[in-house]
Amino acid sequence: MAETPPRDFLRTFLAVATVVFLACVALLLYLVVGPLESVLSYLFRNPAQLLVDPLFKTIVFPGLVYAGLVAYLAIWGERKFAAKVQNRVGPLYAGGLPGGILQNVADLLKILFKEVIIPRDTDKPIFILAPLFAFVIGALPVVLVPYSPTYVILDFPLGVLLFFVFTSFYPLVLLLAGWSSNNKFSFIGSLRALYQQASYEVPLFLAALAPVMLTGSFRLIDIGDAQGKVWFVLVAPISAIVFFTALLAELEKFPFDIPEADSELVAGWLTEYSGVPYLLYQFAAYIKMVAYAGLFVVLFLGGWNGFAFLPGEWWMVIKVALVVLVIISTRAFFPRIRIDQLLNVGWTKLIPLALLSIAILVGLQLLGVLALVR
Amino acid sequence: MFSADQGIYWFVVFAVLALVSGLLFLMTPMIFAPRRRSAIKEETFEAGQLPPGAKRIRFALQYYAYLLLFLVFDVTIMFLFVWAYSFSSEGTYGFVYPLLLILVLIPPLIFTAKLSKAMDMW
Numbered sequence: 189m190a191e192t193p194p195r196d197f198l199r200t201f202l203a204v205a206t207v208v209f210l211a212c213v214a215l216l217l218y219l220v221v222g223p224l225e226s227v228l229s230y231l232f233r234n235p236a237q238l239l240v241d242p243l244f245k246t247i248v249f250p251g252l253v254y255a256g257l258v259a260y261l262a263i264w265g266e267r268k269f270a271a272k273v274q275n276r277v278g279p280l281y282a283g284g285l286p287g288g289i290l291q292n293v294a295d296l297l298k299i300l301f302k303e304v305i306i307p308r309d310t311d312k313p314i315f316i317l318a319p320l321f322a323f324v325i326g327a328l329p330v331v332l333v334p335y336s337p338t339y340v341i342l343d344f345p346l347g348v349l350l351f352f353v354f355t356s357f358y359p360l361v362l363l364l365a366g367w368s369s370n371n372k373f374s375f376i377g378s379l380r381a382l383y384q385q386a387s388y389e390v391p392l393f394l395a396a397l398a399p400v401m402l403t404g405s406f407r408l409i410d411i412g413d414a415q416g417k418v419w420f421v422l423v424a425p426i427s428a429i430v431f432f433t434a435l436l437a438e439l440e441k442f443p444f445d446i447p448e449a450d451s452e453l454v455a456g457w458l459t460e461y462s463g464v465p466y467l468l469y470q471f472a473a474y475i476k477m478v479a480y481a482g483l484f485v486v487l488f489l490g491g492w493n494g495f496a497f498l499p500g501e502w503w504m505v506i507k508v509a510l511v512v513l514v515i516i517s518t519r520a521f522f523p524r525i526r527i528d529q530l531l532n533v534g535w536t537k538l539i540p541l542a543l544l545s546i547a548i549l550v551g552l553q554l555l556g557v558l559a560l561v562r
Numbered sequence: 563m564f565s566a567d568q569g570i571y572w573f574v575v576f577a578v579l580a581l582v583s584g585l586l587f588l589m590t591p592m593i594f595a596p597r598r599r600s601a602i603k604e605e606t607f608e609a610g611q612l613p614p615g616a617k618r619i620r621f622a623l624q625y626y627a628y629l630l631l632f633l634v635f636d637v638t639i640m641f642l643f644v645w646a647y648s649f650s651s652e653g654t655y656g657f658v659y660p661l662l663l664i665l666v667l668i669p670p671l672i673f674t675a676k677l678s679k680a681m682d683m684w
Contacts, residue, residue, distance in 0.1 A: 201592070202593075205585060205588070208585065209585050212582045219571075219574065220575065243572075245572070246579070252580065300594070303591070303597055304591050307606050308605065319584075320584045320588060323580065323587075328576075341569060341576060349643070370618060371606050373608075373609075375621065383625055389636070390635045397642060400643070400646045404646075459607055460606070467587065468587060468588070527625075536674055539635070543667065554657065
């Protein structure tokens with residue numbers, strides 16, 4: 189039997205990717221060069237305007253660079269924090285003074301030049317493109333989170349809903365990755381992720397309903413502004429707790445990191461991934477975490493409302509950092525639960541609690557208490 | 563009211579930037595990294611042993627009932643969202659509607675509680 193020569197997929201992919209890349213660059217130039225001219229002329233007239241320019245917002249502050257930086261610090265902090273709790277040292281040498289803070293840069297550089305192993309039986313185009321989809325879809329919700337009424341990229345009237353639209357695409361990508369890997373661990377892991385993320389979307393939606401009810405608006409800037417007097421975590425504490433729990437499950441963070449349970453499933457749906465595709469998945473997960481933390485702060489923790497000695501964006505950044513710290517500290521403090529326990533808790537405890545919270549809000553409104561809050 | 567045009571423009575810029583940076587990351591090892599192929603390296607990973615038989619297994623969807631419930635809830639919640647939009651402006655009559663909706667949701671919830679107990683015996 190004559191052996192068919194292996195299709196050199198990488199070369200084909202490289203050619204296609206180059207074409208796509210050039211097309212993207214052309215599109216980017218077309219989109220950016222126009223405003224760039226006006227920005228530059230604007231800059232020389234009034235340098236103070238630079239910091240509130242949409243280009244600056246998109247690329248630097250609530251945009252890619254900021255989200256990437258927080259994600260970077262979160263990865264480092266997670267390693268260091270879990271190490272401290274477990275009486276280990278964690279990253280230590282790279283970067284000098286604050287305990288190995290450049291360790292992730294070293295890891296990134298190492299991974300960038302590692303061989304990408306693509307197993308023979310995978311569905312190769314989807315196997316390689318799924319991490320890219322995951323990266324883009326994971327980064328999209330960042331656009332919607334306002335850091336103050338000025339610092340927002342996309343001020344959408346139905347922001348809460350659009351955020352959930354973006355995050356709802358994520359399980360689809362996981363299923364693509366798990367199925368195209370053609371591996372038992374990957375497949376079971378992606379199915380578990382699907383169960384988990386589909387189940388916890390319902391309590392997440394129901395809990396996010398409380399701030400929407402209190403403001404009568406889906407616009408995230410309106411919701412943040414409405415918390416000038418009282419933070420919504422005090423008005424609807426049950427919803428806040430349900431939202432945070434569901435958020436941990438959506439992010440596959442620790443008490444709920446069943447899809448990636450390394451003692452049972454190697455790495456879940458990430459089993460066959462190595463090198464840069466794996467890196468893209470991790471980036472996507474952590475940038476998604478930044479977006480979710482921002483949404484939690486805007487919905488329940490008062491957004492940019494704080495004491496007057498710092499501008500609102502700084503309060504938002506501080507609160508997001510604290511929420512991210514709480515999210516990553518779960519890795520050190522909690523054991524992993526079983527998949528049936530997870531589904532049971534989600535459907536029989538969190539959803540009734542979220543409905544109860546809505547009923548309480550209705551009661552408060554009828555008693556006229558909510559008028560005091562507004 | 564709807565003045566998000568400018569925002570949507572920058573949203574597209576953001577998405578394209580994310581796509582381009584992701585592509586750059588993906589292409590870097592394809593240009594620079596070594597690629598030494600071998601049969602055993604490209605075998606499906608199964609914790610050290612060679613995979614026996616088909617890799618796409620039949621998997622028992624033992625929690626499918628939860629997914630059916632997801633369909634019930636996901637549709638019903640949309641009506642709650644519509645109602646929440648006008649929560650503060652409605653009169654007393656407006657509160658009857660969500661209570662009815664929550665009452666409709668209670669039977670599937672009880673069904674789930676029973677189901678999850680039955681599931682423990684699996």
